[in-house]
Amino acid sequence: MADPSSRKGERYAQPELLDWLDALHTPHDVALQAAYEANEHHGIPAIHVGAAEGKLLGLLLQLNGAKRVVEVGTLAGYSAIWMARALPADGRLWTLERDPKHAEVACANLAAAGVADRVEVVVGDGMESLRSIADHAPFCAVFVDADKERYDQYGRWALEHLRPGGLLLGDNAYAFGKLLADDERGRAMRAFHEEAAAALDTVCAPTPDGLLIGRKR
Numbered sequence: 174m175a176d177p178s179s180r181k182g183e184r185y186a187q188p189e190l191l192d193w194l195d196a197l198h199t200p201h202d203v204a205l206q207a208a209y210e211a212n213e214h215h216g217i218p219a220i221h222v223g224a225a226e227g228k229l230l231g232l233l234l235q236l237n238g239a240k241r242v243v244e245v246g247t248l249a250g251y252s253a254i255w256m257a258r259a260l261p262a263d264g265r266l267w268t269l270e271r272d273p274k275h276a277e278v279a280c281a282n283l284a285a286a287g288v289a290d291r292v293e294v295v296v297g298d299g300m301e302s303l304r305s306i307a308d309h310a311p312f313c314a315v316f317v318d319a320d321k322e323r324y325d326q327y328g329r330w331a332l333e334h335l336r337p338g339g340l341l342l343g344d345n346a347y348a349f350g351k352l353l354a355d356d357e358r359g360r361a362m363r364a365f366h367e368e369a370a371a372a373l374d375t376v377c378a379p380t381p382d383g384l385l386i387g388r389k390r
């Protein structure tokens with residue numbers, strides 16, 4: 174149940190309430206906290222998903238029985254740790270990152286989190302890296318969290334390389350509130366939504382900046 178205002182986007186959430194929930198549902202160990210705070214220690218921008226989205230990504234992978242997962246946009250490895258920890262022992266995550274410094278910090282964080290054996294950090298441009306790992310298809314899930322102007326291209330690649338029942342996940346699906354803007358980012362993000370909705374069972378979950386969730390039919 175929700176009242177009309179909350180259905181239109183008004184939030185009941187308050188900072189204190191969210192802190193209480195995070196402490197209960199998404200506690201961090203040392204490794205996860207190090208990735209969360211990478212901006213403080215390494216000067217990397219603090220643009221990772223929140224704790225609730227990280228846990229949600231992991232739960233979605235587990236509910237889906239995912240084994241082979243792709244992430245576009247590693248940063249310091251925070252979301253990668255959540256997802257890698259949700260995989261079975263023989264699971265694999267390919268996480269793609271353009272910035273060598275981000276990739277180096279991510280590798281250290283993933284090792285500290287005890288998941289380096291099941292994660293490959295692929296350094297380079299996202300589209301080129303996707304082409305380089307295509308031989309491992311079909312994938313169980315693709316999480317898109319990199320340059321917003323190319324979400325349409327990442328989404329198309331995912332539609333081609335997901336197994337039936339596989340998941341397409343896209344953070345920043347509101348495009349920082351500019352989803353309907355007549356610019357490159359808005360057009361790419363709308364195409365990402367439209368093409369996903371045509372090919373998958375989809376919803377845009379109202380996380381802080383929207384999370385597209387789609388399941389291939």
Ligand SMILES: C[S@@+](CC[C@H](N)C(=O)[O-])C[C@H]1O[C@@H](n2cnc3c(N)ncnc32)[C@H](O)[C@@H]1O
Pocket residue numbers: 220221222245246247248249250251252253269270271272275297298299300318319320
């Ligand atoms: C929002 S951050 C990823 C956050 C990460 N998924 C998390 O929640 O912990 C986006 C990352 O994508 C990387 N990136 C941007 N454009 C890219 C591209 N064309 N190819 C690969 N990585 C890219 C950036 O360097 C940055 O590290």
